[in-house]
Every structure is written in structure tokens, then in C-alpha cells.
Amino acid sequence: MRTRIVLSVWLLFAVCAVAQTSSDLQPKQGDFVVKDFHFHSGESLPELRLHYATLGTPARDANGKIANAILILHGTSGSGKIYLGESYMKTMYGPGQPLDVSRWYIILPDSIGHGQSSKPSDGLHAQFPHYDYDDMVEAQYRLVNESLGVDHLRLVTGVSMGGMHTWMWGEQHPDFMDALMPSFASRLRLPVATACGGVPPLRPSAAIPRGTTASTGSDLTVW
Numbered sequence: 001m002r003t004r005i006v007l008s009v010w011l012l013f014a015v016c017a018v019a020q021t022s023s024d025l026q027p028k029q030g031d032f033v034v035k036d037f038h039f040h041s042g043e044s045l046p047e048l049r050l051h052y053a054t055l056g057t058p059a060r061d062a063n064g065k066i067a068n069a070i071l072i073l074h075g076t077s078g079s080g081k082i083y084l085g086e087s088y089m090k091t092m093y094g095p096g097q098p099l100d101v102s103r104w105y106i107i108l109p110d111s112i113g114h115g116q117s118s119k120p121s122d123g124l125h126a127q128f129p130h131y132d133y134d135d136m137v138e139a140q141y142r143l144v145n146e147s148l149g150v151d152h153l154r155l156v157t158g159v160s161m162g163g164m165h166t167w168m169w170g171e172q173h174p175d176f177m178d179a180l181m182p183s184f185a186s187r188l189r190l191p192v193a194t195a196c197g198g199v200p201p202l203r204p205s206a207a208i209p210r211g212t213t214a215s216t217g218s219d220l221t222v223w
Helices: 002-024 080-084 086-091 133-147 161-172 192-197
Strands: 028-038 044-055 069-073 105-109 155-159 180-183 213-215 219-221
Touching: 028 133, 044 080, 044 133, 069 133, 069 161, 080 086, 080 105, 105 133, 133 161, 155 161, 161 180
Parallel strands: 069 105, 069 155, 155 180
Antiparallel strands: 028 044, 044 105, 213 219
16 A cells, blocks of 8 residues: 555656646747847847747746846857757756756747848848847847846857857856857857858948849849
């Protein structure tokens, strides 16, 4: 009888743990809208949208501050969605894994120009403000701090472009995190277009107004 009771209690805890893990592994999607966002180019947008997903639950310390947040930044041409694939779910976020979501609160933003965040193809096309890594990191910081209420991160990490952003987090907000883990990324700053394909951005010509197409035999948009 005692053995049956012990086994029943163990099974109950196991079922509860699985249910909690399953719930934590369901990403929560959201959009943070920044009013009157000013870019380093001097341009601005009346509304800048930054899409994001989170996994896990915020845990608060004795002072009521979120103490278990981790920021993961995607690479060039990607989005936060890449970190929600089946391989990541099984090997990174599950019980006992490095980013076990029963322990950590994971934040996965889409950077400016990527995923479901504001980007030129939303409608502004060539009239979309020039943006660089500084603008992308600034928007990420405001999402984490202003929208999600996190004033300290346990870790900032990212791959490729996200790794470069990670270096910049350490430079611009050195006291905001406990650790940085950039992967496949140099500390060298590159223009966004150069980082994407090794081609420097096109510059406007006096003969071709910005936002129009040049008569070169192909559709060439001048930024």
C-alpha cells in the first residue's frame, strides 16, 4: 500500500511538471509600439512596431524586479521565430536544458526591418528611414525595459548580426546584464546593407530623387 501511495504521488508530480513545461513552451506573441521613434540618421517614424515572443514566466526577486530574463537576438534576414523551431524547443528550452523555460524568461524580438517588426516593405519602401545597428539595439532596449518591465538581464546572446548586437549591448548598456554571449560575430561595426551582403548601401544621386527608380534597364531603387 505504501509503495502504491509513493508511486501515485510521484506520478502526480510528474504530470504537473509536464503540464507546466507544456504551458511554458507556448510562446506568447506581442507588439510594442514606440511613438515618435527617432533614428540616428535624424529621421523619425510616428510609430515604430517591434514584434516579439516570450517563453517562460518572469520570476521576481525580493524587490519585485524580474530576475530571470534572457534576451536572444536573431541573425541577418531572420527573425525571433527561428528560435521557436522544433530543434530549439527540444534541445534548449525543455526540462534540464540550458534555457529551461521553467527557470528562465526568454525574450525573442524581431529587429527593425525583420519579421513582423516595422520594415520598408510595410509600405514606405524607399521612404523608410535609414536605420543602423544602433537603432536596432535602441529599439530592443526600449522593448525590454519599457514594455516588458525588465531592468536587468541575466544574459544577452545572439548569432551573426544578433551577435554584433550583443557586443553593442555590452558597450551601450554595460550594467544592464550579467553576461554576454555573442556567436559568429565580430566586434567590428558594419553598415546594415554591408553586413547583409557585402555591398555598401546605394547613395542618392542629384539626378535621381530618393524613392524613385532609375532607368538602368532594371528596377533599381535609390535609397
